[in-house]
Structures are given as structure tokens and as C-alpha cells.
Amino acid sequence: MINKFLNKLFVDDALKFLKKLPSNSVDLVITSPPYNKKNNKGWLVDEVRYDKYIDNINEEEYQNWQIQILNELFRVVKEGGHLFYNHKIRWENGIMIHPIYWLSKSKWLIRQEIIWNRKIAGNIRGWRFWQIEERIYWLYKPKDNNFIGEELKSRHAKLSSIWEIRPESGFKEHPAPFPLELPTRIIYSIFDEEKNRVVLDPFCGIGTTLVASKLLGHNYIGVDISSEYIKIAENRLNNANDELPRVLEELRLHKVEKTFKERKEEKNKKQKQISFL
Numbered sequence: 001m002i003n004k005f006l007n008k009l010f011v012d013d014a015l016k017f018l019k020k021l022p023s024n025s026v027d028l029v030i031t032s033p034p035y036n037k038k039n040n041k042g043w044l045v046d047e048v049r050y051d052k053y054i055d056n057i058n059e060e061e062y063q064n065w066q067i068q069i070l071n072e073l074f075r076v077v078k079e080g081g082h083l084f085y086n087h088k089i090r091w092e093n094g095i096m097i098h099p100i101y102w103l104s105k106s107k108w109l110i111r112q113e114i115i116w117n118r119k120i121a122g123n124i125r126g127w128r129f130w131q132i133e134e135r136i137y138w139l140y141k142p143k144d145n146n147f148i149g150e151e152l153k154s155r156h157a158k159l160s161s162i163w164e165i166r167p168e169s170g171f172k173e174h175p176a177p178f179p180l181e182l183p184t185r186i187i188y189s190i191f192d193e194e195k196n197r198v199v200l201d202p203f204c205g206i207g208t209t210l211v212a213s214k215l216l217g218h219n220y221i222g223v224d225i226s227s228e229y230i231k232i233a234e235n236r237l238n239n240a241n242d243e244l245p246r247v248l249e250e251l252r253l254h255k256v257e258k259t260f261k262e263r264k265e266e267k268n269k270k271q272k273q274i275s276f277l
């Protein structure tokens with residue numbers, strides 16, 4: 001049933017689209033929804049204005065919408081599957097709004113909170129220390145009462161819970177695309193050398209998650225409300241090989257000279273040699 005959706009892009013509302021997908025059919029979701037930023041303007045970055053969506057709704061309505069999306073994603077993801085959900089801390093009338101508020105009301109297990117150090121702030125007023133970070137929530141759908149899941153290989157896990165990746169600056173047609181390194185890091189860490197898994201992005205914008213999936217040998221499904229962004233995503237996918245150097249550059253970071261176990265064994269061996277002398 002999922003086959004008819006594979007390697008295709010759809011212009012649609014995310015929630016409406018997700019309801020059409022079969023349950024337990026997707027291995028991994030990577031997504032960044034609109035943040036309900038209410039067109040807050042910093043000094044460095046212009047207003048975030050999307051082609052077909054005004055990022056300014058009542059906060060309670062917004063969080064309820066996000067919970068519905070999260071729960072629908074929980075349904076379509078396979079047991080043992082994952083969702084990487086990018087968001088950030090915001091403030092409204094001086095009150096901090098943390099994504100954990102609505103994430104903890106969803107069905108997902110929160111496996112980790114990753115800090116995305118973007119190294120650059122959108123707003124450089126001094127009301128707070130410059131916010132240069134966003135968050136990526138690694139959410140997990142348990143399998144057979146296993147609430148921990150598979151271990152990552154050391155070469156991926158050593159990349160740590162703080163990711164230093166600069167925001168994308170190469171596409172002016174979209175206000176907030178992922179840098180290609182970000183979905184590449186997630187897909188390669190989760191699947192390692194396995195191929196042909198199913199990756200979904202229900203707010204795919206200009207298709208960065210999908211380009212990374214294609215270049216790493218996986219199937220993709222992309223959805224966005226804007227036909228303009230989907231057109232750009234299609235064009236990127238047709239010319240995906242042009243973006244391969246950036247994917248390869250990210251993959252080069254996923255290596256370990258020696259594992260922790262090997263280093264420990266080496267240390268033990270040295271200690272034995274010293275005590276022998």
C-alpha cells in the first residue's frame with residue numbers, strides 16, 4: 001500500500017495527507033514544521049514568510065495542531081521507527097514556550113533532545129543572550145515493549161548531542177530550509193549502510209530531507225502546502241548528484257579511529273605489560 005506513495009512529492013496539507021498513509025509503513029520521519037513565530041523580526045534576519053502559509057496562529061491552536069500531526073506520524077511510523085522533529089524555544093509576552101510542552105502530550109517516547117548549534121542568531125537584540133541554537137527531538141516508537149531500541153554505531157554516536165551545523169544559505173527561494181548535512185547525519189546514523197528504507201517529510205519545503213534520502217539510497221515521500229516549493233524540490237531531486245559532495249563531506253565525519261572497547265583493551269594490555277616489568 002505504501003508503494004504508491006514512494007519517491008513522490010505531494011502538494012497537500014500535512015495532516016490531511018498523513019491520514020491517507022497506511023499505519024506502520026514508514027521507517028523514519030525528519031521534519032521541521034512552521035514554528036508559529038508570529039512574524040517576529042530580528043535585526044539580522046528578515047521576517048520568515050512562507051509562500052502559502054502565514055506563520056501566525058493562536059498558540060493553543062498551534063500546539064493542538066502539532067499534537068495531531070505528531071500522533072498521526074506515530075500511527076504511520078513502524079514500530080521501532082523514528083521521528084526527528086526540529087523546533088525551537090520561543091517567547092510570547094515574556095513567557096517561554098518550550099516544545100517539550102506539546103511533545104510530552106503526544107504518543108511518542110522522547111529519546112533525546114539534540115541541540116543544533118547554528119552558530120548564528122536571527123535576532124541580535126540584547127533582551128536575552130543571542131539564541132543561536134534550535135532543538136531536534138529524536139522521538140521513538142517502541143517495539144515489543146522495548147523502550148530503548150537499537151544502539152547507534154560508535155561512529156555515529158560520537159557526533160554527540162550538540163550538532164554544529166550552519167543554517168542553509170544557498171537557497172533564497174525558501175526562508176528556512178534545512179542544511180543538507182542535517183538530514184544526512186540523521187539518515188546515515190539511523191540506517192548506517194542499510195538501503196531502501198522509507199523516509200517521510202510532511203513539511204518538506206524545497207525537499208532537503210528527500211535529496212539526502214535519495215543520495216543515501218532510500219525511498220522518500222515529501223509533502224508541502226506550497227506548489228512553488230514542491231517544484232523546486234522536484235528540480236533538486238532531478239539534479240541530486242550536484243549535491244553529493246556535501247553529503248560525502250558529512251559522511252566523512254562519521255568515523256572512529258578506535259572504539260571505546262578497543263581503547264580500553266589497549267589500556268589493559270599496557271597495564272599488564274607494566275606490572276610484568
Ligand SMILES: C[S@@+](CC[C@H](N)C(=O)[O-])C[C@H]1O[C@@H](n2cnc3c(N)ncnc32)[C@H](O)[C@@H]1O
Nearest residue numbers: 013014034053177178203204205206208224225
Ligand atoms: C520550516 S519549513 C520546512 C523546510 C524544509 N525542511 C526544507 O528543507 O526546505 C516549513 C514548511 O511547512 C510548509 N507548510 C506550512 N503549513 C503546511 C501545512 N499545513 N501542510 C504542509 N506543509 C505546510 C511551508 O510551506 C514550509 O515549506
